[in-house]
Amino acid sequence: MIRLRVALVASLIAPTAFLTNGCHRRQTEQVVVTGASTLYPIVQMAAEELRRTKGLDVMGQGGGSTRGFEDCIAGRNSLGAMARELAPEEKAQVIVFPIAYDGVGIVVHASNQIAGLTTEQLRQIYRKQTTNWSSFGGRNDRIVVVHKAEGHATREVFMKYTGLTPDEMTRFTDVTAGDNAQVIRVIANTPNAIGYVSLGEVIKAAEAGQPVRLVKFNGIEPVMENVTNKTYPLFHPLYLISKGEPKGGSRVLLDFLRSSEGKAIIRQGNYVPLE
């Protein structure tokens, strides 16, 4: 029991180490970007480049879009990263900078042989009118429908494009997952599942050896070129947000992401830079 108490006290005291850390941060001008993990790779690559060329210290942290917004309002970060649309009351409190587009990929398990799906077939699957993969030339297996939690941009894009009603979006769900990584993990572990995820993140996960694959949508290959030229219809913008007019390092980072080197980095991360 005593050992348990010691561990408890230690775990409560440990976070103070981070508090003192925070004080040091403010002295050397560091650009802290927190929020959507979707933007994390972009920020990380830009950070490496800016450290090398300008000696600027940029630190990226995940935690989700909501954290990015709250940190921004509370002044805990320099810039917030948002992978979802801002609510009107949120938009009123910050300045919003669109940085890139992210495609929304229709993803299945790597062992799933289906070639592609049309909008109408997706509707049938997500309305549970078609419940077996054999209807689309796949193996004879029940379709497990995976959704994102409410509020995610990918969910909004999917809903708008397929024309499913909010009621249909909730009623026929087998699994609700929190973020892209979780959807990918569910599908990698469920051979008969289907979901929709950030295109950039699926490509990375597949490259890392996760057993997931993207399927053609309305006959269009889900590749970066097709998102760039907008023939692939499922995509949404990613934002960085700032509480006031960005100054110093934040300005440098934003300008860099809109420069040609910055755009090259965004493409490298499997996202589409703004024109």
Next chain:
Amino acid sequence: MFRWNRERWFWMGAIGLGLLPILATFALAIFLFWNAAGAAAQIGMRELATTEWLPQQGRYGVARLLIGTLAVTALALGMAVPFGLSAAGYLSLYAGRKVRAAANAAMGLLGGIPSVVIGLWGMTWIVPLFGNSWISASLVLALMITPTITLLSGAALRLVPADLLEASRALGVSEAIVARVAFHHARWGILGAVVLGTSRALGEAVAVSMVAGNVVSWPNLMRPIATLTTTLIVELDSAAGSHRDALYLLACIVLMAISTLSVFGRAAQRKAGI
């Protein structure tokens, strides 16, 4: 005792560090209550008591989330309590010292596995069998709380005086009756163990969210289910405005339930002299 003048810094440090965890806990509780009270006032009790949880449509009924939490926890207890108590009974009343030490170490290890690892195990072994469902969620939870129940009720059973058991045996009753005497004597400690196991089950989020399916629904063994904590973990990332406030309210409900149970659990254990 307090040689304040000569050892001021030592005492200031000691008292400060001693108070910090208490202050941190209170600060967290106040933060949660503040946000939750705002959400409750804004959403209204009438809405909260409904069964429709549809944040994008401004519907925040927590009834089905509560029912989901209770259902998953109850079934998990139904699985964990028989196993945990039988194991505790065998280990503390009959097993040799070496077996008991080995089993306790294994239980401690099992209890210390990060929940995300248990969740991954559940995804690869339980979900293929039962789907993302109530039963999967409860199985994973049962695995996580069995060590707590076994270890704590084992500790209670070991406090049963040996001469009480010897006296029972001397009366010539069957061994089942002797075990019953032991369990009866340790009842408060066992109750405390079960209550503390329950509070762990109520607070668990990560592992459950990986196997439950997290779909708000009426409990059905083979269908997906959502609990307060899985909803929190799945939705917090993307929640804005009143949706986020409503999630703070869920967190507050979980916090209150767990603190209440912990108080009862500890009280029961104290009564048992642990």
